[in-house]
Amino acid sequence: MIKKYNIKIFFTFLIINLIISAKIYSQNNFSENFIIITPGKQYKAGWLHKLFFGKHWRDVWATPVKVKILNLNTFAGGLTPIKKGGGFQTKSLRFKGNDGNIWKFRSINKDPSKILPEDLRNSLVDDIIQDQISSSNPYAALVAVPIISAVSILQSKPYLVYLPDDPKLGKFRKDFGGLLGMIEIHPDYDKKEGRTFEGAEKIKSTFKLFHRLENKRDEKYDAKEYLKARLIDILLGDWDRHTDQWKWARFKENGQKLWKPIPRDRDQVFAKWDGIGPTIAEYIIPQFVDFDSTYPQIEDLTWSGRFIDRRILPAIDRQQWDSISVFVKSKITDKVIEDAVKHLPPEIYPLIHKELTRKLKKRRDKLVEVSQKYFKRVNKYLDIYASNKKDYAEVTRLNNELTEVSLFKRINKKNGEKGKIFYNRTFENQYTNEIRLHLLDGDDKAVVQGIVNESPLVLIVGGKGKDELIDSSIVYYESAGLAHPIPDVETKFYDSGKRSKFIKGKGTEINTAKFPEPKTDIEKYEPSQRDRGHNWVVYPILGFNTNDGLLIGGGPLLYKYSFRKIPYDYRVLFTTTYAARPINFNFNLNATFNSIFDWAQVNIKLQSLKLTLNQFYGFGNGTVFNNGLYRNDFYNIEQELFTLNPSIKIPFGKSVVAMFGIEYRNSHYEINNLSLFSNFPFENYGLEHQKRINIKAGIEFDLRDILSNAKHGYYLKLNGEIGPEILDNKYTFGKASIDVRSYFTLKVPTNTTFALRAGGEKVWGKFPFFESAFLGGGNNLLGYLRNRFAGNASIYGQAESKIYLTPLKFIIRGKFGIHLFANSGRVFAENEDSKKWHSSYGGGIWMSFLDRTFNIIFTTAYSKEKIIYYFSTAFSI
Template identity: 30%
Template sequence: MRIHLPRWVVRLSIVTCTLLPVRGWAQTPSLPSSEVTHTVLLAGRWAPNQTSAAPLPLLQTQLQQAGKKSTLVFIGNPFQPATLPGVAAPDRPVLEEKLRAQLQYLQGFEGKVVVMPGEHDAKGKVVQEVRNQERYLSQVLGNDKLILPENACPGPTELAVTDDVHLLLLDTQWLMPNRRMDDKEEMRGCETVGGTATMAAVDDVLRSNEEKNLLVIMSVSPEMKGLEYKLMHRQLAQMYTEHAGLIHAEGNSPALQHRTKDSIHYVSTGLGASNMKPVKDTHPAYASNTPGFAKILYLANGETWLEIWTASDVNSAQGQVAYRAKLSQKPTTKQLQEKIQNMNLSFTGKTATLPASQVYKASKFREWLLGTNYRPEWSTPVTLPLFDIGAQKGGLKVVQRGGGFQTVSLRLEDSTGRQYVLRSVEKYPDAALPAVFRKTIAADVVKDQISASHPYGSLVVTPLADAAGVYHTNPQYFAIPNDPRFGRYLKGFANTIGLFEERPDEDMSDVASMGNAKNVVGTDKVLENTREDQNDQVDQMSLLRARLFDFFIADWDRHDDQWRWAEFKKDGKGKVYKAIPRDRDQAFFVNQGVIPNIASRKWILPKVQGFDESLRDIEGFNFNNRNFDRSFLTGLERADWIAMADSVKASFTDEAIDNAVRQLPDNIYKISGQRLASTLKARRAYIRRDAEDYYEFLAKQVDVAGTDEAEFFEVQRQQDGTTVVSVFKKDSATTAYSPKDRIYQRRFLPAETDEVRLYGLGGNDHFVVKGQGQEGIRVRIIGGNGQDQVIDSSNVEGLRRLTYIYDQPDGITIQAGTEARNLTRHRPTPTYDRLSYKYDYLGPLASFQFNRDDGFLLGGGVLLEKQGFQKQPFAMRHRLVGSYAFATRSFLVDYAGHFTRVRLGLDLKLNVNFKSPGFSDNFFGFSNESEYNPDIDIEYYRYRSSQLYVNALAGRKLGEHATFFAGPAYQAVNVERTPERFLSTLTTSDKRYTDYNDPKAYAGARLEYELDSRDVAALPAKGMHWVIGADLMKGTKATSQDFGRINSELSLYQTVRIPFKLTLATRFGGGHTFGDDFEFFQGQHLDGLNTLRGYRRTRFTGQTSFYNNTEARLRLFTFTTYLFPATVGVFGFHDVGRVWVDGENSKDWHTGYGGGVWFAPVNQVVISLGYTVSEEDKLPLIKAGFFF
């Protein structure tokens, strides 16, 4: 639970910081005479109840003196309002003016400003409006990297302020346990999602910059609880252990503060979230609540100093250095370069012979299991020139380490500023895995599968790209010598093989393979420019050529960051962008061996199908590229794809393929060169087939996005069902347009396309839909910002309307006939999200359980999920599972269907439960004290029946956690009459047993309410789960009695630490069956499988039931096996319950107790093994999941 400190405690802590002697108060040694190369100013809030963004006057004074070599970081966004509505909002100009006024005090500051998200950026603010504020502030200050991390993402964002000083910026609101960032639409596009991935990225940045002066700056979410804060700090501290001298800054303390622990410096800028307790591991070297800020100074001699400046009050422009301390000293890049420049070293003209790697050699069994792959190619030595960093490109210097998770790489720069990349051929994928997986089979398999990529594949790709007319980089292979001129970057590089190539960025006018472009940009910049300026466009045909080339060489990893773009000026206005693929590590990736082959199934990882003679599944192969292609290939028709496929195919002559493969080192060519060439020649025959198949996949739903300027969208429906969509530039103030202003046109065929989605985005857009036809394509119009207009005079035969209009009601005017549906009140209003595409899913299911009645209960089935527009998390889901109980030879089938937002915003659920003829169940009589004689074979208490239960329910979500559903239900039961069973001995004078073996049927209604706030359903640590279900049924046969039934369960979970993690769980449940003559199988049951452990299935039957389960789950430890990581714990429980029957005066309460062990493989699923004890029996219970 959240820690709320009483106000008097907060005030006392502030007074204490003020009045008590402050360590370090008098410690203000003078700075050395060395030049200050850069200054970082850290500012938090400076008043506990600050309501204005007006800065501390002292800070303003310092900013005017700081100069260009400085960076100001606000730890928490001080600017108000914290969010901005869209540009068309009526109050937008007023809010802009408020922000602009607050930025005045930054005028004259020559350095860089960084604003980190703060307290008022959280608390449920709309992420899009936070981004609006970010864009506006950036525009006013002329700084496109103002708010970091960007886009309301968690980061980490790495900012290099000098060659030696790197800032690492982190927003902790997404690091709180169980906050599922990946479920939020607005978070798509962030490089990391969730705490685990973010922390792994932090670790990677730290390890990649061991030689730098690192300053980690963290904004602490006000929603973070005290315990969560401590756990996060502990995790970060573990990462910091190998980075002595690192500085960690945040704004969570009630005071300006500096403390040191384990050679790490912690700096707080004061007066942050008051519900946070500062970490108390050490006494601070300095602490004061006086208004002020911190300065970190980096000197030319490698020293780093901290200064804390304070003012007498918040209104004073005068202040003093209240505290100064030397934090660390590291040799600077300049010092190291001067040291090695005097070395007379040269490797020009020299060679070395070495293998790419020796770690992929494998036994025959391992090759059978994981594939032969390119293991010989990796382990065969090749002779390569030595890389001479002092001579290559006229001499290079290392700018920074890079490489991300899998490669070790360096960014190099020549004397002109042109940059290059030198990266290892060997990969280190374990860094991309969560820490718990790094000593498991998962790490071994991931590492081993590097052998499935060709170590020298880039040498083949380059001439093939030339033949196909595809832009490319120009990689060269070198042996990296043990060269001291690499300095501190030499570790991990010496005596390895490296790949050296240009870094495609900015001016590449001297590189023909990149079109001699004067400017090369990244995908993010292309997206930004094409949205802001309708004259800027992507050359989709050149991109298609590059994508078909990807198919040919089996390069499956072509997401946004794998592309750069050559920028060319148009003859008129605007720019055109042509694609430059980069990073060809996955070219010719093979899939061999039992495990990889299974992993490539459509329901696991179909993208890794491998470099075979043909592609098995073009849709699955392109999984990583699903959003990229749907963003940039929207304007091409089938004829364009066919023409380009034929052109690409024709370029790959036998001679071109043989020449390309011959670029491999001779001893590598002897191993697999001919096989590589023959496979390429075989794949050539399928280029057109793959192109058409993939075109059909992309054509099913197409997004046509406008820009932030005004456009005219014209939709022409034709008689044969063809729909022609055209987009024109237009004057925002009129509806006029000219054919010469057309920026998009495509013909959509009903046989290919289900729907087209038109997004106006910004500007005052105009949509016109016209024409008639016998059939047509669904067209969705999403207006966006601005005052939009829709005119629909179209008509398509049939009952369905095919034009759907979405927008804010006050942001659009509509003139429509019979074909349009006005959905402007649809909630939520759709927005353009280019990263929203989800694949349909079809995969297997499995279930298991063991109990004394059924023995082993094993099952299998299938899960199918289909996606649809604005249907979250799916449009429909079908779950079908069949199970077989070996002890009773009984078969069960369960089907659950869920259809999202079918009509009127309502979901539809369809449930079917079928128990096969001969299904075995127990009945011990109607009584809370029914007898069970364990000396009698359990078969005596069993009866066999066939049962069918069906319901169809409509409902919707109520808030974030609740749902309500209601609808018709049907039940049919046929009980067999078996002699010498308990049921056959009962008197027929009781209507509940009369004609019990006659077929029964019932029809009626069911209602369901569910409230689920559990953090994780499979392994809950906190929250509640409340379910209420009611049936009202009428007998449809003469022997079927009317009845009603209501049941409810309430489960509560809370976790504490003692110091182990202990989860206390309790469940209250019960029910009542209405009617005097309901059948025995319609009563309320208590049993050991679902409600009361330690008893047989359906042990007690009555008209009313109540039970309570209380369980303590203690998490003992987490361990890592070779197969998987897992968490292990123990549990103990106590259950109590009873039933009530009219006419019975029973005071008995039945209890059960016991315990067991549980473990959670991969911390995703739970397997529990329990032993249950009651006054009647001692029974084992093994199942997937906890009891509740």
Template identity: 30%
Template sequence: MRTQMTRLLRYLLLYILVCTTSCSPSIYYGPSAGNWQHFSLPDSTGIAYTVYLLGDAGAPQLDKTEPTLKLLKSQLDRDPRSMLLVLGDNLYHDGLSEVGSQTRDQGEKRLNELIKVVDDHQGKVFFVPGNHDWDYMGPKGLEKIRRQEQYIEAGINKGNTFVPDDGCPGPYVEQLRDDVIFIGIDTQWWLHKYEKPYGADNGCNAGTETEMLQQIEQTLEANKGKHIVIGGHHPFVSNSNHGGFYTVMDHLFPLRLIRDGLLFPLPVIGSLYPFYRQLGGVDQDIPHYRYQLLISRMEQLFNRYDNIIYTSGHDHNLQLHKIDKYIHILSGSGCKTAPVDVENNATFAHSEKGFVKVIYYTNGEVWTEFWSPEGDGDTGRVNYRGKLYDQIRQDATATAACTDTLQAEPVEFRPADPKKKPYALAGVLLKNDYAKEWATPVRVTYLDMGAVGGGLSPFGVTKERDRNSLRLRSAKGYEYRFRPLLRDAMRTVPQQYRGTEVIQSVPETWLPSQHPYAPLIATPLEKAAGLLASSPALHLLPDIDCLEPYKAPFGNRLGFLEFDAEDYRLGHRDQDADDVQELSYTAMLHRLEDDHLHQVNARAFVKARLLDMLIGDWDRHEDNYEWSLTEANGRTLYLPIPKVRDNAFFAFDGFFPWLATRSWGVQELQHFGYKIQNLKGLNMAAKDLDRRLLGSLTPADWVQIADSLEAVLTDEVLANAVRQMPPEVYPLHGDELTQKLKARRVQLPRVAEEYAMLLARYVDVFGSKKKELFEIERLANGDTRITVTAANNPSHTLYTRTFSPEHTREIRLYGFGGDDEFRVTGETGSDIKVRVIGYKEHGRYQFAFSDSLDNSSISYNLRNTIGDKNVIDNTRATYEDFATGDLINSPASDEFRYTRIGPNFTVIYNTADGLVLGAGMQYRPYKFRTSARGGVQRLLYQRSLKTGMARIFHEGEIKDLFFDLDLVSRAWVYAPYYSMQYRGYGNRPAPTDAPMNERVELSNAHISAALQKPFGTFFSLGAGPVLEYFRLSERRNSWVQELLPDNRQDAFGQRSYLGATAFFRTDARDYEHNPSRGLVIDLRGNWFQGVANTSGGYSRYTYEVRYYMSPNLPYQLTFAGRIGGGINTGRYAFYQGNMLGGGLLPDFSQTIRGYSQTRLVGDRSFFTNLEMRVALLNYRVYLFPGKVGVLGLYDTGRVWTRTNNVGGWNRAYGGGI
């Protein structure tokens, strides 16, 4: 016993030594901060502004004032020229719950403690959200963040103090003083897995991560030389838990890392969790791949500018790092503490409660102080003081206007380098029709910068989808944009098909697909159609000094000069007689949502969209239009101004383009041919835009507009438009383009009707924040009429349209929370489903119904609460649809997707079956508010070329069948048989006299269906019935009987079973194929009872765990593991036992690689797989990218039987590609 205890103590001591990670709870000073006490702040009379930083203060003491908050308040009250920035995790543990919930009262008390801090503060205050505020990264995150925003702003009563607004990513920009700028961003938005707002439909300026970065870059560029303090919750470097540093206690008590107070010891096994997080397994930790992407993209911006301080919380301590050109401050110990590490190049780190001050001086110096409270907070002490930087001053608009005029004589210029040859395979399989246009020299004039608007001066750069453009401002205050002709054409390829840098290195392959002078051809067509046109002018930008600091990237570049309209900016073209106010799509959409008297001229926009289809411009997303407004009859109408015609007349012809752009492929890349085809693909980029703005027009309206457009686009108009390209290139394809335009023009009425029918299937009808009356009238013939009027003026019709069930399946009515009223009338039902959808968290919705009307096809996505939030008044009992469990309803969560049908191919190889080829179909239907469409249905036929085995396999999933339950199904039939190798029962099967190629020929069929309840995005439970059938012919398999144990002699003949299955599954992989990080757990129980002359029954319980971990390296290195096994009970045949080997039913999964297919058969089984994968190179086959790598493996496993457990573990090791 003493020996065992001694051994245990040794192991425990060794474990402690191994898992120690050198985290230290003491204060740490870097080499440059050792004598900080010798430095004093400059004279306080020179203080210009102070920023106070408080983070992770969401669980303050409630019985008395939190000491940190007390000390902070005493300083704020005496400092009016200051701002308090609260850096997230404002309320633990999972944000602000709804009124009436168990945690609401405590949540309000905790927030009130923070609000009290600024009761007497005369300066500014801003809160940014953290991951705990987003429902602790949960599915109700958006709901809770908006609720917290309302509560805080109402409590502080200083206007917009919770930023960014409405759960948007930001950036929110505030000028604190002339030379100090605050930028607020929501970093949890970047990391959040569940619903989050995108773009203008949700009131956000940024619709994607890229747009967020672009807007941050524009803000930094516009404020160069000023002090910039950026506030976000997540740090980019940390010497604590989220940075991958853990103490011995973290290894012994890992559950406390998940939630405070969970002090349950888990020695040894507890280390798995810290190790998992260190290798990037949790998206809230710096090693996680998505977190790393956030850091890399942000730091690329920050390190290009001076005078930037990034501030954060998240880890519960105080830290200071100086990273390249920017300062990084972590202030996350408002009410909690966590240990810090003494490495990682920190200037200062301390695991004590406190806050940070950043002090700006009039002489340009910036200092910081790290404060901690003493006792109850009446006093405090400075733990570190130091100067951060001296301001590097720049004038963002210092470049003088270019006033020198240039000679107007044209010069010869070649747009692209003809020496660069396109990718050889693409040259054969892709017809680059415009390669000669790019290589042909043209005569063009220099842009006379001194003559435009009194002189142009550069002031910034805008990163667009396929290039960087130069922003110019005239002496009259108007803004222009110079867009270079040469661009990175690979940016036009959807992100999922771009692959790696290999593709980016060969843009010449794709550039000739785009016509270089498409904008010059499109402009006269737009004008002939009666549309407003941007009128781009082709110029060579001179390489002159007044372009600095943009001379190097833009000097001597050929491109188009266009007028640039920004959000809410009045723009006036010098050459136009009439002033035109232009708005971006985002700005216009805000106005549409605010007031129902603001409307889009839908007929004009249909004309613009038909023109897009005529010229084959498939890239018509929201940013490719700006909007002009006019006043008429008391309404404000918006007219489209098409912009950016890079992808008009797109040449994408050849075998591989044909194959790749099928309806199941990259159908957006549409070739400009003589026939307008694949309207779904051609309009894919614009589908959300069309559905938002064109729901009021019928197919007949579209055809009428198409007829009028066909009439004005005469042969002469088309020919003259094509001749607007430089005369040097017209002979190449000018006549061909003209003939194609003529052929496509006559197709416009057909195209208009077909596309209008596509839009009519699911129609969105939008109200505004003002009060509207929505009338739903069920007509006797089955049609449904929707009428929207202003509630205060019923004669003022805002929308009216009649829908036929022949063309329309569903109508969505979006009330924007302005006390809207919905009135349902009629005497009959309809096959058209109508969804009534409330928007955001305010408004009352009143309903009125006809007594005799069947309302089963009306569903309500609304909140049914108390107070002034989305209350349903006078509502008859009907179907309430909470399809996603989300209580915040917005158009962005209802993204429309086309149903997709495509082929499905599989290639499998194992030693037993040889090469197994499969072919089939895959069907993905669309369904309202299901992120992965409405599910998937797969049908596959597989056949072994070696054994003749054949299988028909079906796998299906239907999302939200009812009550938030999914239906999952599986079925297969082996016809004529499944060929399996059998070597006997047990862990060491006896040798057999049967030839090695003798196989068991087993007929098998399986049908199962289960209702599955998903919890979030990767966790689910399910249960359902199972039907199985087996037939083993004794005539064909008589030799098998010699290898059967005594209790398995009745294996021959037919067996039929009816049973049930239940399962638990979690799948948190980053990628389904070749995952680098994640965890998969699959637990299943199956119970079978014999039917149809089959006696007895049996049960099977299986388990499998897979994990993937990858360190942060410039290449993929993945450590993967798998543990699994099974247990059978009852009476069953040998082919129903637990098998281990190299390829098993139903998906040919390998449990011990290198072994024959069903080498081991027993009552119980256990196996482990260990694997290391290293990526060696990236490649692409035409459009589709891939990776090549090597792997090493080590597998072990064994089975147990009731009568024979001889033998030990079976092992296999090896490698592969």
């Protein structure tokens, strides 16, 4: 009996200890100086989970390893915690060592919830993203160290340790006691304490170094060392190399002050992105690249480091680049790779050493080849930075193959203004599309010279100060049949300074518009707005409505980005949409250009439509609807419509846009029941094959807080259109429409948004039936079929209330509520005396996520004719 009682006590004590020890990690077995620990048992998964969310490095995370316990009393002569780190995913803690160094501890496991929007935290999405930490290899940094050392790049050597739950951690004990992580020297410089790193004169973070070198002509980035480091990033598949992943150390070499890179935080080395979900994520976020024997697209792999690349790498010409590439490859021998992989924990080495060794060797063999692609990417759009002092810049178009850029200190002397040179490089035109020279602040002078037939576009960007920008160059545009060549615009000056002076050449463009200055270092050095290159995605279409049934389709969406073209230079979308009920297709090409005019946006639409007008119910406000006839396709129309619609939008401030456009229409309609045209005043005008041109204009005032789910604001849209007697258009007609909306939110008793809308349309003259003022459908009268009523004029009113009920935790956090609406409207027709108003009412539920940017709305609408269900991602008002 006593033995049984003691056994119960023993197991109770054991279970309690296991629960406590499992707070952070799954399994902790202590010895005197070591602990056996499983860093991520929660990432272990079955085959189905792996199929959808990736196999990743789950087996590595779920394997127990023997790790040394960090002794805070003896390591580095004794460690004292001083500061919690500011990482978004990694927990980090800095210690002051009695050896004079600052040491940084970083947790192996990560918590990505802090980088998520509030609505995504503590949700299923949060859990999925946490699960994807298994895509990273927890011990990759240990393998990276000897490979980096092989090319003599500065670095801090990490040590895999277990940080014990020690009272010496003080106020940091709760967050850091019992964590597995790596500890390394934090590169630092403190003159008072005599602390430095590898003998460096100074240590700086990336942003501070950017600031410093904008004011120090005599200090340089060590571009060659940085390229070596980036080639190692590429070899290791380390895609996460943003500005905070680097420190910089200054040394004197041959009388020159050079800043050398110190790469750090190797969390994404050997990252795996397999599985259905992660593969889709790779497509959406291309820099999520998978570590394999072959390289991914170089743009994706180097994307996170692009801002540093643009600052530093343009200093290296092709010969130097190729030489460095060959050097790095030669240093990463088979022995270096094999020895590096042996730095894995002994328990992990048998699991993955063959895979890592094989992949690293194959990537090493192709490093020079991929480095050439990297060179082409970096040199396609070049950024060159002068200083905040007085500079003299000279761009010389040497010939059709070469362009030289030189930067000098600007001086005021009789024999010239060029002082000491501090930058010079000759670029090969075959690799370079644009050279962007940023003069920064100071009273600068820039001269562009040379006469050639081919040249990169040269952009000179002035800053604060009295600048002088001169273009004496000529780039000929040669064309057969012309007696004289036409100068091409290949030089652009950007300077809003009132005291700046310009001397134009034959191919110069001057832009004096004031561009908003960045408010933070992030905006200045890591802007979110793209300004070069292309990007394309697949644009999906999926929907349902009563008229068309299931709608499915999509197509490619291409973006082109250029300097100071916001949000893009141009955008081209091509889509195909299939509708199941009429069994037909729409084809749509929509192109938007922001670079043709600086003051306006140009849009071109090209459409082949068979779905916009598939039913006609007669003309007039009193037409009768019969469900049986509708089901038997009595009201159906066969539509073939081709349209070409170029237009221009002119913004006036942020809230007002004016639009002008011309539309060419080539249409043909067929109907089986001509009796539906009995009340149409112009017989069956519009059914025949018809070519016509319409001229359009409009103005839009938009003061809503969010377009798809507004809580406050106003909206007004006025449109006018005229169809002149041109081509097959027999008569001139005109149209005008108005749409007014208002939104306000009250707490009655919960947050309720009230939306009011009124609108109408009027048609004058003799017009084809398809230009009638239509009413019905989700656009203006819910509860009735699309284009249910047709007349010379229409009027409608809508009122809707959106009532918030409760927070929502379904996949992601959001808001849940109900909505109620009432609609009423009518059309007017010649020779019809109808006073009838067509009303409808209804409601439904809504869910809103990500601060109202993504919405799901289910609506049921009731009218005398039908009950119609709607599903949409935007409210009708």
